[in-house]
Amino acid sequence: MGTPRLRFPARHTRCRCQGRQSRCSRRSSRSCRASSSPRRSPAREASTRIVRSGSAKSRLPAEGFLAVDVGGSSVKSGVVVEGRVEKLAREPVAPDLGGLVAQLERLAAQAEGWGVCVPGLVEGGTVRYAANLPLRDAPLLELLTPRPLVFVNDLVAATVGEAAGGTLALLQVGTGIAARLAVDGKVLPGGEVGHLRFRGDGPPCRCGNRGCVEAYLREAGSPTDDALEAIGFAAAALVAVWDPGTLRLGGGVAEAWGNVLLDAVRKAVAERVLPGTAINVEPTRLGDAAALVGLAELARSAT
Incomplete structure (x- = not known):
């Protein structure tokens, strides 16, 4: 018996090889996943969605941007100047939402522009779920003053940094x-x-x-x-x-x-x-x- 072929939804129309492979079995079929994107659920997209609270291009301070990374056990912060991190600091993360808000506001108090990333499922300005922090449907962004320029999932931020x-x-x-x-x-x-x-x-x-x-x-x-x-x-x-x-x-x-x-x-x-x-x-x-x-x-x- 031959190897069974997988069938893909009919909305896909062309192969990623763009027909360049002469023996491509998908050239004339409607089976390639490259021609259109599958529908994504809100939950899958939420952790990659980036929330920006203003036009950052004109607001980034020349002396550096304060970046804050909230982790499951600690909070890292540093001033980013031309892709370099200066004044890197680390401290234990606060044990509850109120404490975390106070901690972040203290770190951002002297910053002209700042951003924060948090673990878990981030949807809009809300942390829907963070397995290693006591955050469930927490409207963290709207609680913060001053408002960060960027609010996003921590792994998204790290991946952007590494990918360059x-x-x-x-x-x-x-x-x-x-x-x-x-x-x-x-x-x-x-x-x-x-x-x-x-x-x-x-x-x-x-x-x-x-x-x-x-x-x-x-x-x-x-x-x-x-x-x-x-x-x-x-x-x-x-x-x-x-x-x-x-x-x-x-x-x-x-x-x-x-x-x-x-x-x-x-x-x-x-x-x-x-x-x-x-x-x-x-x-x-x-x-x-x-x-x-x-x-x-x-x-x-x-x-």
């Missing part, structure tokens, strides 16, 4: 685990690979399931075989789907585990992904500064 206008995937391994893809500097929706179920009988996850990749990460205080295999599984899945060319690993855990994690991901990708897939797995280039640089770039490019 190019194409790559960023897998962030820290308090949680998730990924984003940038194509020509624009971040696309999707990437919640931390909640792929690695093993059905695995440890319980905060999301309510068992055996999620993130559950293995949380259970491990060190790079255990199970944790490394789970993260490698997630990395291979996103490479298989996105084929980004470059995959960078970032986040506090990725930094702490270093080459052990890099080697595990490279091995998993080599074993699980279609042979011949060209992928370069490497550490992030900006490290802790990625989201801060990304916030400044988003503010600079605002219209």
